[in-house]
Amino acid sequence: MNDAQVFYDEAHIVSDHSPLDFKTVVEAHQDRVLNICFKFLRSREDAEDTAQEVFMEVYRSLDGFRGDAQLSTWIHRVAVTKSLDAIRRKKRKKRMGSVRQLIGFDDSFIEPESPLNLRPDKLLEESERKMFLNKAMDKLPENQHIALTLCQIEGFTYQETADIMGTSLSSVESLIFRGKKGLKRHLTQSYEEILD
Amino acid sequence: MLRKKHVENEVERTMELLGEDAPLKADAFFFTRLQARIREEEAAHHFLVPSLWQRWRPMVLAALVGVNIITAALWLVSGSTNSAREQGLNALAEDYALVSDIGDWLYESLGE
Numbered sequence: 001m002n003d004a005q006v007f008y009d010e011a012h013i014v015s016d017h018s019p020l021d022f023k024t025v026v027e028a029h030q031d032r033v034l035n036i037c038f039k040f041l042r043s044r045e046d047a048e049d050t051a052q053e054v055f056m057e058v059y060r061s062l063d064g065f066r067g068d069a070q071l072s073t074w075i076h077r078v079a080v081t082k083s084l085d086a087i088r089r090k091k092r093k094k095r096m097g098s099v100r101q102l103i104g105f106d107d108s109f110i111e112p113e114s115p116l117n118l119r120p121d122k123l124l125e126e127s128e129r130k131m132f133l134n135k136a137m138d139k140l141p142e143n144q145h146i147a148l149t150l151c152q153i154e155g156f157t158y159q160e161t162a163d164i165m166g167t168s169l170s171s172v173e174s175l176i177f178r179g180k181k182g183l184k185r186h187l188t189q190s191y192e193e194i195l196d
Numbered sequence: 197m198l199r200k201k202h203v204e205n206e207v208e209r210t211m212e213l214l215g216e217d218a219p220l221k222a223d224a225f226f227f228t229r230l231q232a233r234i235r236e237e238e239a240a241h242h243f244l245v246p247s248l249w250q251r252w253r254p255m256v257l258a259a260l261v262g263v264n265i266i267t268a269a270l271w272l273v274s275g276s277t278n279s280a281r282e283q284g285l286n287a288l289a290e291d292y293a294l295v296s297d298i299g300d301w302l303y304e305s306l307g308e
Binding site: 027030039052136154184188 | 199202203206207209210211213214215217219220221222226227229230234237
């Protein structure tokens, strides 16, 4: 489906909200939304669940969509918001789990992370690097995390990222610059800690 | 020195992984599952709103009646307080031989 087709469909949907039109919107955006959710949540199952929540929100709000933003920008914005909500819910659940364990309500055993050692004569595996990268991403401030995820990982242009985040182009440039700097700092710190 | 170089190397290699993941594709049943979820949610909503109203209606009505009774009681209490205040003022006016009732005074004045 080319861009013109998507725009035609988007205009059609705003004027006439029928199940067929909704299906067209979903099919046009489902892969992108799924990927955005996955990049934030890093689990296919959670990403699919959140992507469905995104389209349920779209379904509920299509009538209220005023058309002052491009439909795709709005859907991507909903995807980012829902993903961040899901991350917060997960963190809250994790915290509650820790508290329950601390006060003895939950005696399930949490396996400690296996210690990783970095040796000067041996390079890390790609999966290990990815793990460090994800941990470093999680340490970034939320705005830098979003900008880096959308722009560097998901491949949106700076302008598209600015539109989705509802900010200016220069802010996105600054967020990405500071995000990359922060990422390098956190990675250096982590690798120095595990170096033999 | 070797250590620093090694860390820098690892950091560079890790940074290169940004955006390296293969994109995911939604499966063929994504829309079917979504439709089912929307139907489920709508059914739950239609069921929930009337049942909530039916459950809460007696309590809402009782609360409204209660609010009315309390308002009436407050009005009566404040009315009796006013009349007590009025009695006090009249007694004071009598003590100092002041005109205690403007209505009577007017009536008498007009009668004359």
